[in-house]
Amino acid sequence: MRTHILYTGGTLGMVETPQGLAPGADLAGWLDRLLDGTEMAGTVEMTSFEHLIDSSNATPDDWRAIVEDLWAHHDSADAFVVLHGTDTMAYTSAALSYALTGFGKPVVMTGAQYPLGVVGTDAAPNVTGALRAATSGKVGGVAVFFGHKLLAGARVTKTSSWSYQGFDSPAVPALALTGAPWQWTPPAEGATGWPDPAPYRRHDVLVLDLVPGVTAARLAAALDPPPEAVVLRAFGTGNVPSEEPGLTDLLARTIASGVPIAVASQCVQAEVLLGHYEAGYALAQSGAIGAHDMTLEALYAKLVFLLCQGLSGAGLVEAMGRNIAGELTTDPDQPLTQ
Missing domain, CATH: 3.40.50.1170 (L-asparaginase, N-terminal domain)
Incomplete structure (x- = not known):
């Protein structure tokens, strides 16, 4: 060999x-x-x-x-x-x-x-x-x-x-x-693969970490000019400071403008369940993408990969929920978006 x-x-x-x-x-x-x-x-x-x-x-x-x-x-x-x-x-x-x-x-x-x-x-x-x-x-x-x-x-x-x-x-x-x-240990099954992928190139995917006390103005500045996609590292199972004035409205407007927001957890071991708590409900209703149990690295690389395939909008959201290479545990009862 x-x-x-x-x-x-x-x-x-x-x-x-x-x-x-x-x-x-x-x-x-x-x-x-x-x-x-x-x-x-x-x-x-x-x-x-x-x-x-x-x-x-x-x-x-x-x-x-x-x-x-x-x-x-x-x-x-x-x-x-x-x-x-x-x-x-x-x-x-x-x-x-x-x-x-x-x-x-x-x-x-x-x-x-x-x-x-x-x-x-x-x-x-x-x-x-x-x-x-x-x-x-x-x-x-x-x-x-x-x-x-x-x-x-x-x-x-x-x-x-x-x-x-x-x-x-x-x-x-x-x-x-x-x-x-x-x-x-036998590897997990169920990955769909991706036939004939287009090659990698750089895409403007922004990674943002939420912290206690972050303001809508600070996030707005980070999102201007708008990136192609956002990885939002939230708390716990995908919770954001929903009582911070204007913050969830800003994220909703960003999604509505065509910029996908994928919500990850800051926990090393976590499962993102958008809307499981009230603090994440507004994001779920706005069409944010839950990272489920993907690592930050897998989530970021997946967004870049899908953008390289020319995907956007509903097509990108659908593909984010697909298990392409074993990066996530699919659960038909828990969609990545609400």
Whole structure:
């Protein structure tokens, strides 16, 4: 089995410079030495971004470049691993999940909290774990391997900037836990996929966090000029400060003007139920989209993905409620809009 590895940048392959950590390690040589004498020796090929990036600089243009590289090597490899910085890996894994539903081969992302040249780094266990997952024959679609766990790509969120257990999937179980042998959980079913998706490009999707005391005037300023879509991170199950003068009216006018508002929760583990409390009822009646149990990363990437497909209005709302790549748990008794 041949495995293609794409290195985009990130801490794993960084070295010390006078300006701080930056990409520059001999990753290919390190990987050859790591796999020497194992059953995977000689079965791995690697490509790299011409311009390696710290993942905090990643944009939808980089998502498109990753998709293009994977498709370019689709017929020459059986499995794929993407080495990526940890800061935005959850965004990229969600984006790839939507774009690669028709890819037909496993894609596993990983990275590291410490560079490979540091004693005690997590680079080696993460890379070898990702390789083992990708070649296991048990992975379909996109996944993330990190900290001895394999997680569904559209369900991942970064939970720590320092822990070796830096990622989790709060709404669903891990796909696998390492051990002797690995413990596997069957993936959730029901994703619809997306045939022949248009490539990623940048779209103006604004993410807003509500805080106690926020005013309608402050939100109005953030929404002027209007973005293409909004992710509103509300409280609890999708509640907003409904007694704040003018706030819910502003959000209703924004939706009526054609700007979709997707309401997420600020809780790491949550299910958005618009209208479950009076504090969220007005948003539900205005046509806001509830994020259900999607992570912020999956929600943001999904809005960008659907905008790239040319969707707007009712078509975008319908697609937001569709389980494209396993990013949400569908419940026919609980629509995403009221």
